[in-house]
Amino acid sequence: MSDWFTVEKIDAQTFAISEYKHWEETHCYLLCGRESALLIDTGLGVSDIGKIVSSLTELPVMAAATHVHWDHIGGHRYFDNIAVNEQEKDWISGKFPIPLQAVKNNLTKFPCDFPRDFDIDNYQIFQGEPQRILRDGDLINLGGRRIRVVHTPGHSPGHCCFYEPERGCLFSGDLIYRGCLYAFYPTTDPQLFYDSVKRVRELKVTKILPGHHQLCVPVSLMDEIEEGFSQIEKKGMLRQGSGLFDFGDFQIQI
Numbered sequence: 001m002s003d004w005f006t007v008e009k010i011d012a013q014t015f016a017i018s019e020y021k022h023w024e025e026t027h028c029y030l031l032c033g034r035e036s037a038l039l040i041d042t043g044l045g046v047s048d049i050g051k052i053v054s055s056l057t058e059l060p061v062m063a064a065a066t067h068v069h070w071d072h073i074g075g076h077r078y079f080d081n082i083a084v085n086e087q088e089k090d091w092i093s094g095k096f097p098i099p100l101q102a103v104k105n106n107l108t109k110f111p112c113d114f115p116r117d118f119d120i121d122n123y124q125i126f127q128g129e130p131q132r133i134l135r136d137g138d139l140i141n142l143g144g145r146r147i148r149v150v151h152t153p154g155h156s157p158g159h160c161c162f163y164e165p166e167r168g169c170l171f172s173g174d175l176i177y178r179g180c181l182y183a184f185y186p187t188t189d190p191q192l193f194y195d196s197v198k199r200v201r202e203l204k205v206t207k208i209l210p211g212h213h214q215l216c217v218p219v220s221l222m223d224e225i226e227e228g229f230s231q232i233e234k235k236g237m238l239r240q241g242s243g244l245f246d247f248g249d250f251q252i253q254i
Contacts, residue, residue, distance in 0.1 A: 004047035004115050007056070008215065013145065014169075016215055017052055019043050023110040025213045026071050029171055031164075032057050033142025039063045040162055040171050041211065044107065045074020045126060047115045053078075064134065066173030066211060067159040068092045070103045076126045083132035083140075085151060087158030096125050097187055134160060152200060154183060154193025161200055168206030175200065176225060177210030178217055180251040183240070190238050190254040194229040201226055221249065228252055 008016040015030040022044060029040040030053055037059040042049050053061055064083040065073050068091040076082050076092075084092050091097060103125055114120075136151035140162075150161045155174045162171040174182070175196055183190040201222050208217050228247045232238050232254070244253045 005049065005052050007052060010209070011167075015056055016209065017043070017049060018215065019046075021114075022046075022107075022112050024071050027209070027211055027215060028075075029209055030056055030061075031142060031145065031147065032059055033145035035059070035141075035143025037061045038140055038142055038147055038162075039079070041066055041072040041173070042075030042078070044071050045077070045123070046107075046118045048078060049075035050078030062132065062140070064132075064140070064160075064162070065092070066161065066171070067156040068096070069156065069174070070096075070098065070106070070125055072173070072211070073126045076128065081131045082128065083134050084130045085134045085149075085158030085160050087151075087153070088156065089130060089133060089158075091158075092127065093129050094127055096127060098125075100125055136160075150200065150203070152196035154189050154191075154196045155181070156187055157189075159196070163200075163203055163205075165204070168204055169209060170200060170203060170205045170207070171209045172200070173211040176208055176217070176222055177212045177214070178221065178249050179213040180244075180253055181225070183252065183254045188240070188254075190229075190232075190240060190242075194226075194233065194238065197222065197226045197229060225250060225252075 006018045006020050013032040017028045019026045026043045028043050031038045037057050039061050042063050062081045063079040068088040134149045138149040140147040148163045150163050152159050152161050152175050183193045242254050
């Protein structure tokens with residue numbers, strides 16, 4: 001079994017599968033119900049996350065992306081059932097918006113002890129046809145466990161959070177985490193990012209499970225990020241090209 005991943009048990013039916021050895025420190029989440037399981041994101045794709053998932057559950061698994069960026073769909077090739085938001089269907093099925101070389105440069109941006117069998121020359125961005133198209137408000141029924149799709153554009157057009165009302169869990173992808181929040185790419189939108197933060201603030205959230213870096217973050221981080229965007233807006237700088245704004249526990253780059 002690869003030692004690339006770190007598996008942490010959130011509760012009896014929920015696992016975080018993390019790539020702490022890479023500078024992006026990506027988190028994927030396996031949610032198990034009675035009948036099926038949901039894997040939220042599949043990480044970088046430099047090691048076989050499928051083997052980790054199969055060691056944790058025998059249930060049929062659907063891999064759903066918070067968004068179609070290289071660090072969240074890298075392991076999709078290990079799964080037969082994948083889901084993506086309708087806004088990014090084209091991205092995953094042939095029109096990925098970032099050149100392969102740019103992705104490779106990002107992957108190797110800092111020194112990293114990659115798995116022994118990983119070869120950057122052979123690295124490819126996953127492209128394939130999704131079996132399910134996700135839309136805002138969709139419910140994913142795992143059997144005794146329901147997950148709601150919340151469309152939260154801004155970081156990307158089809159970015160989604162996954163919300164579990166019964167447990168108050170928000171799987172926040174690249175919308176909420178401690179680190180630098182990115183809204184400066186051509187396909188990002190700072191205003192929509194801010195609107196999406198305000199939207200998830202209205203949910204009854206008792207636990208945030210982010211897409212990167214520190215796994216345990218306080219729910220109050222949502223308030224802090226909303227206030228950060230508010231300060232930028234009041235300065236008239238909520239537009240691409242305004243630069244990097246540092247708020248201590250997080251930064252916003254637009």
